[in-house]
Amino acid sequence: DYDSAIPHQQKVAIASSEFLRSIRLSSDDSSQQRSEDKTTKLLRFNNYPENVIQMARDRAKHPKPRRPDRGNEFRTALKLPFKTDAIHEKIQRLTRKYNMNVRIVYKNANLRSLICKSASAKPICRKYVDRSAPRKRGRPKAPCIACASGSRRCGDKNVVYQLECKVCGEEYVGETSRSLATRTTEHNNDARNRVAASPWGEHYRACHPSLALSMGTPAFRRATVLAREPDRARR
Numbered sequence: 001d002y003d004s005a006i007p008h009q010q011k012v013a014i015a016s017s018e019f020l021r022s023i024r025l026s027s028d029d030s031s032q033q034r035s036e037d038k039t040t041k042l043l044r045f046n047n048y049p050e051n052v053i054q055m056a057r058d059r060a061k062h063p064k065p066r067r068p069d070r071g072n073e074f075r076t077a078l079k080l081p082f083k084t085d086a087i088h089e090k091i092q093r094l095t096r097k098y099n100m101n102v103r104i105v106y107k108n109a110n111l112r113s114l115i116c117k118s119a120s121a122k123p124i125c126r127k128y129v130d131r132s133a134p135r136k137r138g139r140p141k142a143p144c145i146a147c148a149s150g151s152r153r154c155g156d157k158n159v160v161y162q163l164e165c166k167v168c169g170e171e172y173v174g175e176t177s178r179s180l181a182t183r184t185t186e187h188n189n190d191a192r193n194r195v196a197a198s199p200w201g202e203h204y205r206a207c208h209p210s211l212a213l214s215m216g217t218p219a220f221r222r223a224t225v226l227a228r229e230p231d232r233a234r235r
Helices: 008-024 029-045 050-061 085-097 111-116 180-193 199-207
Strands: 076-080 102-106 159-165 171-176 220-228
Touching (some): 008 050, 029 050, 171 180
Parallel strands (some): 076 102
Antiparallel strands (some): 159 171
């Protein structure tokens, strides 16, 4: 909608891209005219003024030449919430006046970000599967083993972690540069398949040989992050 809180230049760019699409996807002049009329009707429905519609149509039919390549020129990105076009113009004038090598980026908060920021706890990752909940269409087949083991830090990397066997309570401490979710999944597969030369495969082969583990069921009771350390030697 033309009354939405985005810069005027972006609104014109959206309209001109729609006209450009109409031109490129048309096979002849008559179909192009029909596509342009349909685009014009759509823009009018979204409160676009006639002069903006004409400007966008002209830009699509007579595009300006591309700007010369800036090469490796570095410009600092300045992220701001968009308020009005008048404030946008003032900011642009100030950056030109003081020769500031910045690029203005606008990002407004949406309803989802405003609501989710008030969460009191870190949400469970999207791969977590609650087995007690009713089955939903599109549910992931492979759950997050770390989350199913009670951890809320499955995405953490460069960690020292502790796992506790759910049968005998024996503890295992390890380290990984990858995410906790990836490493616990590997440990769980080793335990389920009794993989030799792996800590959890050897443990279940020696201590719980007759215990069957189903796909997606954690072999350990709890996965805990003890510390985070990016230096592998110190881990």
